[in-house]
Amino acid sequence: MQTPEERGEARLRLEFEVTGLDFATAGSAATRVKRALEHVGFSARAVRRAAITAYEAEMNIVIHARRGLLKVCVAPEAVVIVAADEGPGIADLELAMQEGFSTAPEDVREMGFGAGMGLPNMRRCSDHFTIQSVVGRGTTVRAVIKNDQVGGRGRGV
Amino acid sequence: MKLSEVVHHLEASVLAGGERLGREAIGAYAADLLSDVLKKTLPDAVLLTGLTNPQVVRTAEIMDLAAVVFVRNKRVTPDIIALAAEKGLVLLGTRRSLYESCGLLYRAGLPPVPSPGTGEGTDDADA
Numbered sequence: 139m140q141t142p143e144e145r146g147e148a149r150l151r152l153e154f155e156v157t158g159l160d161f162a163t164a165g166s167a168a169t170r171v172k173r174a175l176e177h178v179g180f181s182a183r184a185v186r187r188a189a190i191t192a193y194e195a196e197m198n199i200v201i202h203a204r205r206g207l208l209k210v211c212v213a214p215e216a217v218v219i220v221a222a223d224e225g226p227g228i229a230d231l232e233l234a235m236q237e238g239f240s241t242a243p244e245d246v247r248e249m250g251f252g253a254g255m256g257l258p259n260m261r262r263c264s265d266h267f268t269i270q271s272v273v274g275r276g277t278t279v280r281a282v283i284k285n286d287q288v289g290g291r292g293r294g295v
Numbered sequence: 296m297k298l299s300e301v302v303h304h305l306e307a308s309v310l311a312g313g314e315r316l317g318r319e320a321i322g323a324y325a326a327d328l329l330s331d332v333l334k335k336t337l338p339d340a341v342l343l344t345g346l347t348n349p350q351v352v353r354t355a356e357i358m359d360l361a362a363v364v365f366v367r368n369k370r371v372t373p374d375i376i377a378l379a380a381e382k383g384l385v386l387l388g389t390r391r392s393l394y395e396s397c398g399l400l401y402r403a404g405l406p407p408v409p410s411p412g413t414g415e416g417t418d419d420a421d422a
Contacts, residue, residue, distance in 0.1 A: 162374070165353030169382075172357060182338070189357045190333050197350075250329035250346045250354075259334055 150178060150212040156199040158225070161249070164200040167208050168193035171219070178212060180285045187263040188217050188283040194256040195221035195279055201246050202226060203276065216265070219281045227273040235261065235269070296320050296405045298362050298385055301341060304403045305389040305396055307364060311376050312385030320361040322408030325397050329354045340408045343396050347371050352378045352386075361385065366393045 152174060154167035172189035180188070192208065199206035203225025211218040228234045235257050242252025257279075261267040264281035271277040299316040302309060309316070318339075325343040326332050329350055332342060338359040344351060347369045355363050362385035365371055371388060379386045389396055401407070 162349060165350060165357070169353060169356050186336070186338070186357075186359070193353070193357045194333065249348050249350055250327060250332075250344075251350070253328055253330040255330040255334065259330070262334075 149214065150174060150210075152210040152212070154196075154208040154210075156196055156203075156206045156208055156221075156223075158200060158202070158204045158206075160200055164197055165193055168196050171208075171210050174210075175212065175217060178214075180217070184217070184283055184285045188219065191260045191263045191281045191283060192219050192221075194260045195219060195281070197251055198256055198277075198279075199223045199225070201242055201252060206276075214285065216282055216284045219283070220278065221280075222276065222278040224276045227275055228269075228271040228277055229273050231269055231271060296400075296403065298341075298387075300403070301362065301364070301400065301405070302387060304399050305364065305387065305391055307387040307389040310365075310371055310386040310388050311379035312362070312383060315383065315385050318361050318385065320405065322406045322410070323397070323400050324408055325393055327393075332358060336409055341400070341405070343393055343400075345369060345393055347375060349375055349378055351375070352382060352384055355379075355384050356382050362387060364389060364396060366391060366396050 156167060168189055171192045172185060175185045175188055196208055199221060203223035206221060206223030209220045233239050237258045238254040240252050240254030246252040260281055265284045266282040269279045298318050298320055320341045321339045323341040323343060324337055327345050332354055339361045341362045341364060342360050343364045343366055345366055347365055351363055352375060364387045366389055368390040
């Protein structure tokens with residue numbers, strides 16, 4: 139689908155540098171994305187789905203990559219989240235998208251992550267989701283979450 | 296159930312967010328896997344966990360949780376408490392086990408979320 143950015147309708151752009159293994163601040167970008175979407179009046183459901191997607195993307199960079207960029211483009215009807223990292227890349231994308239498949243190390247699992255649920259969860263929370271990867275170079279995920287404020291669905295359901 | 300009642304039932308100590316104990320929790324969820332938490336719809340719920348790291352607080356903010364209860368007398372580091380205070384998140388600690396904490400709150404009338412049998416008990420972040 140054509141993005142708000144491609145149509146030149148973006149209202150707000152956010153960009154965050156994310157550093158590999160920086161667990162102390164991991165998640166701070168996603169929480170700022172969440173506050174921004176709340177501020178511009180996205181529905182609670184769209185905010186939640188976008189925040190989860192951004193958070194999973196941010197954690198993936200922290201866990202797996204050397205560094206990455208989280209770019210968020212907000213328009214009234216949708217938000218586009220692009221997470222591009224410099225890292226090991228993913229050899230088998232189909233396998234990586236399967237729930238339960240993970241290459242995360244044990245210490246990450248002890249933190250409550252690395253269960254092989256991040257990428258499937260991002261896809262589930264998105265209206266449109268793509269992933270591209272080059273082994274030895276890095277991975278880019280792109281997620282579009284529509285704002286469903288019009289129609290007035292309530293918070294959280 | 297008000298968070299102050301959660302404190303009462305678990306004989307919990309208030310680690311952060313003491314000014315927000317009047318907030319109403321709609322239910323509770325227990326997990327030691329944050330990936331599981333991120334698959335649910337849990338606004339205004341209490342999370343009971345044995346995990347203690349800053350990502351618990353980040354996850355709580357992303358998911359709009361009402362409070363986090365650290366069970367089994369887990370040691371909570373000052374950085375976690377400071378982050379929760381900054382975010383306005385209520386952090387509680389109890390010496391009780393995860394199982395016992397869940398049982399006490401369930402018996403006191405705090406329901407599970409997402410509620411079972413409503414189609415919301417499944418992984419429903421996209422619901």
